[in-house]
Amino acid sequence: MEVGIIGATGYSGLELIRLLKNHPQVTNIMLYSSSQSGETINRLYPHLQNEQWKPLKEIDLNKISAEIDVMFLATPPGVSAEWSGPLLEAGLSVIDLSGDLRLTDRGVYEKWYKRPSAKEGLIEQAIYGLSEWNKSTIKTAKLIANPGCFPTAALLALIPLIQAGAIERDSIVIDAKSGTSGAGKSPTSMTHFSETNENFKIYQVASHKHTPEIEQQLAKWGAQPPLSFQPHLVPMVRGIMATIYAKAAKPLSNEWLTDCYNSAYENAPFVRIKENGTFPATKHVFGSNYCDIGFCYDERTGRVIVASVIDNLMKGAAGQAVQNFNLMHGFDETAGLEAVPMYP
Numbered sequence: 001m002e003v004g005i006i007g008a009t010g011y012s013g014l015e016l017i018r019l020l021k022n023h024p025q026v027t028n029i030m031l032y033s034s035s036q037s038g039e040t041i042n043r044l045y046p047h048l049q050n051e052q053w054k055p056l057k058e059i060d061l062n063k064i065s066a067e068i069d070v071m072f073l074a075t076p077p078g079v080s081a082e083w084s085g086p087l088l089e090a091g092l093s094v095i096d097l098s099g100d101l102r103l104t105d106r107g108v109y110e111k112w113y114k115r116p117s118a119k120e121g122l123i124e125q126a127i128y129g130l131s132e133w134n135k136s137t138i139k140t141a142k143l144i145a146n147p148g149c150f151p152t153a154a155l156l157a158l159i160p161l162i163q164a165g166a167i168e169r170d171s172i173v174i175d176a177k178s179g180t181s182g183a184g185k186s187p188t189s190m191t192h193f194s195e196t197n198e199n200f201k202i203y204q205v206a207s208h209k210h211t212p213e214i215e216q217q218l219a220k221w222g223a224q225p226p227l228s229f230q231p232h233l234v235p236m237v238r239g240i241m242a243t244i245y246a247k248a249a250k251p252l253s254n255e256w257l258t259d260c261y262n263s264a265y266e267n268a269p270f271v272r273i274k275e276n277g278t279f280p281a282t283k284h285v286f287g288s289n290y291c292d293i294g295f296c297y298d299e300r301t302g303r304v305i306v307a308s309v310i311d312n313l314m315k316g317a318a319g320q321a322v323q324n325f326n327l328m329h330g331f332d333e334t335a336g337l338e339a340v341p342m343y344p
């Protein structure tokens, strides 16, 4: 299968290159750039030095449709709103890593992203690509809205509890931390070394765009918005931890929680449930497509505490995009994603 990446020179695009290069069913990868066509990716990024790459191509719809079958869009907000429609009309499947097509209500998108939403009709065609929970619709999809990094960590932890009626549906607090690669390759006053090293910051207080995405998805399982979602920036490059607190709807136990999570994810190759009251750390999933989940019922407060970790560039972006690519095309769900985490 021949695939393309728009945004190949960004952090998620580079991660897609790393994964698709080793994918058994991918025969050709075309790289497109809006700003550096003619350059070669291995000159821009020396870690790819030994690979043979054709020059980055300009984004020309007439040529693209003859070159590839599937396009990954690893681009900032606004790009897939513009390009997904024409790419679909040209007969390609599209996997969009941005947030452009995740929110079904255009007004909600415009409020939280502070920019015009994609055209009516396009969003309706997009399937939300949370691989573990939307498998049957992903399998027949032509257009995937790949979930955000924080929503992936939060939803995988929360859906089993909500589905089982285990928590008060209006009591959810998601306290999340991310490494700096979540902000992409362009340095800013928020992310540059002097600002992040030996520092720990709260940001976008009560206003992060992933809040409505998490609320929209959890509402499908019966949760009641609003919920509290709060991100923080920590001095590491990769990784997300979402620590989640919710009031139990009935007396629970750690054994009950273990059964609940194990049965929800018994057929999920990338979700690993922690045992015996142990908890995950971001290094347990570094460079891999795993989401590790640990939990505890705090009898004293009647709250459930869940910790969910992912690598933001993998399960939070490129890894889940490849998992969805596999599901869409009937490939083994783990194809190209078998690497175990790097440690330490």
Ligand SMILES: NC(=O)C1=CN([C@@H]2O[C@H](COP(=O)(O)OP(=O)(O)OC[C@H]3O[C@@H](n4cnc5c(N)ncnc54)[C@H](OP(=O)(O)O)[C@@H]3O)[C@@H](O)[C@H]2O)C=CC1
Residues within 6 Å of the ligand: 006, 007, 008, 009, 010, 011, 012, 013, 032, 033, 034, 035, 036, 074, 075, 076, 077, 079, 097, 098, 099, 147, 148, 149, 181, 182, 183, 184, 185, 186, 312, 313, 316, 317
């Ligand atoms: N980083 C992360 O952990 C995650 C990111 N995402 C989402 O994935 C998308 C990409 O993120 P990330 O890789 O971090 O971003 P980066 O900023 O690292 O890279 C984005 C790339 O998009 C390309 N681009 C910029 N403007 C345009 C344009 N107008 N038209 C076409 N291409 C353009 C650029 O490549 P060029 O100049 O060569 O065209 C650039 O390299 C974003 O929407 C992000 O929110 C989702 C989950 C996690």
Ligand SMILES: CC(=O)N[C@@H](CCC(=O)OP(=O)(O)O)C(=O)O
Residues within 6 Å of the ligand: 097, 098, 099, 147, 148, 149, 178, 179, 180, 181, 182, 183, 209, 210, 231, 233
């Ligand atoms: C550390 C950091 O800045 N992380 C980014 C991650 C969000 C992201 O990648 O957003 P979409 O996938 O929804 O576009 C942020 O908080 O905005």
